[in-house]
Structures are given as C-alpha cells and as structure tokens.
Amino acid sequence: MMIGRERANNLTELLAGLRSCPDDSIFQHTFRTLPEYHFIRQVFSNDFAYWSSDECRETALAERLAGLDVRSFTSVSELRETLVDVVESYLRRNPSLGDRPARKPFYFCAANTVVMPTDFIVANLGEFADALKRVTIHSIHYHFIEVRLRLKLRSNDFSIWLEEDLEMPKLAAQLNRIDIYNSTLDGVRENIVRIVEGALSGRKSNG
Amino acid sequence: MDKIREAMEKSAGGVLDEAPAAPAAAPRVYRRGAHLIDTPVPPPAVAPKIDDYEPIIGRGQVEELRFLAKALSGKTAKMVNSTAVGGGVAEMLNRLIPLLTELGVYTQWEVITGGNDFFEVTKGFHNALHGGDYEFTPAAREIFLQTNEQNRARMKFEEDVIVIHDPQPMNLIESRREGSGRWVWRCHIDLSNPHPDVWSFLEPMLEKYDAAIFSSPSFARQVPIPEFLFYPCIDPLSEKNKELDDIFVQKVCDDFGIDRSRPIVTQISRFDRLKDPVGVVEAYKLVKKYVDCQLVLAGGGATDDPEGSVVLQEVMAVAGNDPDIIVLNLPPWCALEINALQRASTIIVQKSLKEGFGLTVTEALWKGKPTVAGDVGGIPTQIINTLTGMLVHSVEGCAYQVRYLLTHPELALQLGKNGREHVKENFLMTTNVRRWLLMYRIMLGVV
Numbered sequence: 001m002m003i004g005r006e007r008a009n010n011l012t013e014l015l016a017g018l019r020s021c022p023d024d025s026i027f028q029h030t031f032r033t034l035p036e037y038h039f040i041r042q043v044f045s046n047d048f049a050y051w052s053s054d055e056c057r058e059t060a061l062a063e064r065l066a067g068l069d070v071r072s073f074t075s076v077s078e079l080r081e082t083l084v085d086v087v088e089s090y091l092r093r094n095p096s097l098g099d100r101p102a103r104k105p106f107y108f109c110a111a112n113t114v115v116m117p118t119d120f121i122v123a124n125l126g127e128f129a130d131a132l133k134r135v136t137i138h139s140i141h142y143h144f145i146e147v148r149l150r151l152k153l154r155s156n157d158f159s160i161w162l163e164e165d166l167e168m169p170k171l172a173a174q175l176n177r178i179d180i181y182n183s184t185l186d187g188v189r190e191n192i193v194r195i196v197e198g199a200l201s202g203r204k205s206n207g
Numbered sequence: 208m209d210k211i212r213e214a215m216e217k218s219a220g221g222v223l224d225e226a227p228a229a230p231a232a233a234p235r236v237y238r239r240g241a242h243l244i245d246t247p248v249p250p251p252a253v254a255p256k257i258d259d260y261e262p263i264i265g266r267g268q269v270e271e272l273r274f275l276a277k278a279l280s281g282k283t284a285k286m287v288n289s290t291a292v293g294g295g296v297a298e299m300l301n302r303l304i305p306l307l308t309e310l311g312v313y314t315q316w317e318v319i320t321g322g323n324d325f326f327e328v329t330k331g332f333h334n335a336l337h338g339g340d341y342e343f344t345p346a347a348r349e350i351f352l353q354t355n356e357q358n359r360a361r362m363k364f365e366e367d368v369i370v371i372h373d374p375q376p377m378n379l380i381e382s383r384r385e386g387s388g389r390w391v392w393r394c395h396i397d398l399s400n401p402h403p404d405v406w407s408f409l410e411p412m413l414e415k416y417d418a419a420i421f422s423s424p425s426f427a428r429q430v431p432i433p434e435f436l437f438y439p440c441i442d443p444l445s446e447k448n449k450e451l452d453d454i455f456v457q458k459v460c461d462d463f464g465i466d467r468s469r470p471i472v473t474q475i476s477r478f479d480r481l482k483d484p485v486g487v488v489e490a491y492k493l494v495k496k497y498v499d500c501q502l503v504l505a506g507g508g509a510t511d512d513p514e515g516s517v518v519l520q521e522v523m524a525v526a527g528n529d530p531d532i533i534v535l536n537l538p539p540w541c542a543l544e545i546n547a548l549q550r551a552s553t554i555i556v557q558k559s560l561k562e563g564f565g566l567t568v569t570e571a572l573w574k575g576k577p578t579v580a581g582d583v584g585g586i587p588t589q590i591i592n593t594l595t596g597m598l599v600h601s602v603e604g605c606a607y608q609v610r611y612l613l614t615h616p617e618l619a620l621q622l623g624k625n626g627r628e629h630v631k632e633n634f635l636m637t638t639n640v641r642r643w644l645l646m647y648r649i650m651l652g653v654v
Binding site: 109119134136 | 267268270271275424425427429434435436587592594624625628629632633645648649
C-alpha cells in the first residue's frame with residue numbers, strides 16, 4: 001500500500017483530501033475496507049466513516065458516511081462526489097466543526113492491485129458451489145463487490161455468469177440481493193453457498 | 208551448560224541451587240523449575256518453507272505468493288542492515304530472505320561492519336530520530352560517513368533491487384550508478400518527530416532512493432519519493448508463535464507456580480518505564496478487589512539494562528507480598544516459555560505509555576487472546592477498539608476493561624477470534640512476503 005500525500009487533521013482537511021486524493025485512495029478507503037476487516041461484522045463500511053466516529057467523535061457524520069453502500073457505485077469518481085457531498089453538507093450545517101482537531105490524523109493511502117488467475121474453473125452449479133467454499137475471501141470480494149467498478153454495472157460476476165451461461169436469472173438476482181454489510185465476508189460466502197446449494201437441491205428434487 | 212547456568216543465575220539474581228531468599232508469600236522474581244534449568248539455548252531454527260504456511264493461511268494465499276513471484280523469477284535482491292543477530296530486523300530478515308529465495312527471487316543479506324564509535328553514533332541517531340536530545344558533532348558526522356564509505360568499498364551492488372534497512376547503512380546509496388538496480392530504504396523507526404540536525408543530514412540521502420517503506424503512515428516524512436506502508440509482522444512458525452502442546456504449557460505454568468484453574472492476566476515486556484509495569488500492577492490490584500486472578504509480568508531487560516533493574520525493583524516494591532503476582536525476568540532465549548505463558552493467559556495486557564509497533568500485541572492477538580493495551584504507537588493499528596481488543600489510557604481504564612473481560616468470557620472470546628483474524632490478514636510473515644513481492648514488481652516495472 002502506498003502512503004499518500006494527503007492527510008487530514010480535521011474535517012475541513014478531510015474534505016480537501018477527498019477532493020484532491022487519487023482515485024486509488026478513494027478505492028482503498030472504501031472498497032478495500034471490507035476485505036481488510038472481513039472478519040468483523042460490525043465494521044464501518046469505509047475508513048472515512050470510522051475516522052469520523054472514532055477520531056472526530058462526529059457520529060452523525062459517521063452514520064451518513066457508513067450508510068454508503070459501495071455496491072451502489074459503478075465508478076470511483078461517482079463515489080468520490082458522494083463522499084464530498086456528504087462531508088460538505090455536514091460542514092455547511094455545522095461550520096464550527098470543520099477546524100476542530102481530530103484525535104489522530106487521517107492518512108490517505110492507496111492500494112496496489114494485482115489481479116491473478118486461480119486454479120478454480122467451473123462449468124456447472126455443483127462445481128460452482130464447491131469452488132465457492134474453497135476460494136479465498138479476496139476472490140469472493142473481487143468477483144462479488146469490486147467487480148462493479150470494472151463492469152460499470154450494478155451486478156456481479158457470479159450473477160452475470162448464472163444468468164448468461166446457466167440461464168438462471170432468478171438465482172442471479174437472489175445473489176445480487178445479498179446484504180454485504182450484515183455479516184462478515186465469510187458470512188457473505190456462506191450466504192452465496194446456501195442459495196446456490198438450495199438451487200442445486202431444488203433441481204435434483206424437480207429432476 | 209555452564210554459560211546457560213551462569214546466565215540463568217545472573218538473570219535470577221542469585222545462585223540456582225539456593226532457595227529463594229524472599230519469604231514464601233512474596234512475589235516470585237524467578238521460579239527455578241527444573242524445566243528451565245535444563246533448557247539449553249536453542250539451536251538456530253530451521254527456516255520454514257512456503258508450503259509449511261499452507262495449514263495457516265490456506266492454499267489460495269500460498270498460490271498467490273507463487274503467482275506474484277513467477278514474473279520475478281531470476282531477479283535478484285540484496286538486503287543490507289547493521290546486525291546479523293538480535294533485534295527485530297535481523298529476526299525478520301532471517302525468515303524473510305529464505306522465503307523470497309525459495310520463491311525464485313534470490314535475495315542476499317549483507318551486514319555492514321563498523322567500530323564501537325560508529326555504533327555509538329548510530330545509537331545517538333536512533334534516539335535523536337525518535338525525538339530525543341542529541342548534540343550532532345562534526346566528529347559524529349565524519350564517523351558515520353567514513354564507516355559507510357569503508358563498507359561501500361568492500362560491497363558490490365549488482366542486484367536488481369537493493370534494500371537498505373534503517374539509518375546506519377543509509378549512505379551506501381552513494382554506490383548507486385546510472386542504470387544500476389532500484390534502491391529502497393526500509394525505515395523501521397518512527398520519524399514523525401526527528402531531531403532537526405540529524406534529519407537534515409539524512410534527508411538528502413533518502414531523496415536519492417527510488418522509494419521508502421515505513422511501518423505506519425504516522426512514522427513517515429513527506430519526501431519527494433514514493434512511500435509505502437509495510438506493517439511489521441510475526442512469524443507464526445517461530446518458537447514464540449508456533450502452536451504448542453498443552454502438556455508443555457502446563458509444565459511451564461507448573462515451573463513458574465502459575466495456577467491455571469484461576470484467571471491469569473499477563474504482560475510480556477521488558478522492564479521499561481514506557482511499558483508501565485508498575486501501572487499494570489496497580490490495575491491488577493483494582494481488578495483483584497472484584498475478581499480472583501493472578502498477574503504474570505514476564506520479560507527481560509532487568510539484567511543487561513541498568514534502568515531495567517531499577518524498574519524491576521519498583522515493580523517488586525509495588526507488588527508487595529501478593530503471592531498471586533508472578534514477576535519473571537527471563538533470559539532472551541526463552542521464546543518457547545513466553546509462547547506458553549501467552550497461551551496460558553486469560554487476558555493479555557500491554558499497557559505501554561509509548562510504543563513502536565508493539566509486536567507483543569501482535570503475538571497476543573495471534574494466539575486468540577483478548578488483549579487490553581495502551582492507545583499508543585502502532586497498537587491502535589492492531590487493536591480496533593472493542594472489536595479486536597480494548598484500548599486504554601489509564602490504570603483505571605485498564606483495570607475496568609480487564610475486569611469486564613474476565614466477567615464476560617463470550618465477549619473476550621469474540622475479541623480473541625477477531626484479533627487473530629486481523630493478524631492473519633495483516634501482520635503475518637507471509638503477508639510481508641506478499642508486500643515485498645509487490646514492491647519488487649512495482650520497482651522493476653513487472654506488471
């Protein structure tokens with residue numbers, strides 16, 4: 001991870017940093033929060049929310065930032081604009097809070113992403129369910145969450161494959177509705193497996 | 208064995224064959240169990256192979272390392288630091304270098320040489336870079352430059368990536384030639400508040416590197432080269448962290464007179480005021496009013512550090528005659544015993560007042576232990592308050608959190624689980640190998 005040039009000692013500086021930091025920083029502190037803390041159910045959905053709460057004690061702002069679902073965004077610039085809007089409107093309503101020093105600074109960092117193939121290649125629903133249990137959490141995150149930035153779609157690799165290659169649009173839609181903020185990433189994996197295995201056993205009993 | 212015995216006796220502050228002079232009810236400075244007396248200095252551990260980590264991190268992550276290394280096959284690297292033994296950097300390099308080499312990135316490790324005068328200067332630099340007072344004399348400057356020059360004369364830098372660790376060998380960068388490899392400075396210390404004279408001497412050297420690596424964003428300086436974040440790490444297969452048979456854990460507890468049927472609160476650290484061992488005893492006394500428990504304070508530094516022995520005396524004074532306070536001044540080769548003590552603990556405390564990264568916290572979290580620690584240095588990076596442990600700012604806060612966790616074992620268990628996962632994701636040796644491979648790829652433009 002790279003250490004960025006921007007750092008914020010208060011909310012005004014956070015706003016400035018959100019405007020000027022590279023896209024990779026926005027990506028790191030939002031999309032990457034979930035895999036980095038994938039084992040905690042109660043984690044804030046992004047680092048900006050956590051810092052606003054923990055270091056600035058601005059829980060109302062933190063709640064608004066935490067309410068952002070990264071899956072609603074298909075580009076980093078769209079996400080950046082929303083983050084800027086949230087902080088800007090909060091400071092407009094509470095101008096005296098902008099310069100109040102945070103307990104600790106926020107350091108903008110940036111991710112280095114390398115995408116690599118794995119050995120898991122599947123051709124049917126049974127193999128898919130089996131592979132889902134064995135791939136890393138990072139693979140789940142990449143195909144299920146990060147992918148939206150690549151596809152520019154509010155969907156995910158799994159749902160698209162189920163819909164286009166296995167012609168299972170209902171199952172695809174079911175997966176796409178899974179709440180990623182309501183459990184750990186392992187919980188998300190279990191949810192996907194449960195839904196896929198449910199479809200598998202339904203097929204068997206029908207067939 | 209004589210040397211061991213001598214060291215043990217020195218460490219114990221007495222002769223091993225003699226019974227402790229302290230009254231039976233007094234805190235034990237050193238329990239002379241047969242187990243420890245028979246424990247020789249362990250031979251250097253055989254470095255683990257990448258596949259040995261698979262049961263811990265999973266096949267997927269092992270494959271990930273192999274994939275990242277594949278494009279670097281045949282590339283070479285050199286790491287340079289100032290000591291081959293002792294200290295966290297040497298310990299880390301001992302494990303890191305064989306793993307990188309096994310993955311196909313042949314990595315050589317060289318240690319600079321220097322006289323006592325050089326190491327006196329660099330020790331002064333170290334303290335000054337941490338913000339301490341220092342008089343930077345022209346003689347110190349000359350000694351630093353001359354020793355670097357002598358090392359440059361005997362060393363070659365023909366590798367694809369050259370990594371210089373910490374300030375001591377920093378001026379080896381003068382050996383950089385047009386078209387030669389990429390140079391990276393790995394800084395293991397906190398540069399947030401350096402002595403201005405020392406920093407203005409070192410900064411021009413840093414600017415000649417291609418990149419710098421820091422252990423925390425808050426330790427970094429704003430410099431015109433790319434800066435990367437590498438957290439320090441622990442090796443899950445080292446003696447201090449590997450899984451232990453419970454029979455051994457029980458034996459260590461028996462040797463030290465620790466009762467595993469009652470809660471055990473432990474702080475592992477040097478007898479150093481910045482680790483606040485006296486504050487830990489005070490916190491324990493507050494806890495003890497409500498919950499029956501024992502306190503184990505185990506560490507070294509009371510033998511080789513004059514201040515350490517003073518701090519140990521302060522601890523003993525505040526501990527008084529409580530037989531449930533067990534103070535252990537352990538020799539440095541007791542990694543297995545430290546491991547066992549951590550595993551036997553109900554709660555681990557690291558009530559530091561100032562800290563680097565705090566690898567003892569990493570060790571505790573890795574063992575799944577609910578951990579209560581000071582909100583300083585690198586500790587908050589590891590302890591996400593109330594999620595992977597508890598952060599505290601006072602004796603009273605420490606006592607409250609220990610008490611709370613002792614009486615809420617389900618929360619304690621969850622914190623321990625979360626803490627272990629956090630370490631697994633971010634602070635293991637294998638994560639560090641991944642970071643180095645990524646760094647090499649970036650430096651060499653391997654996409």
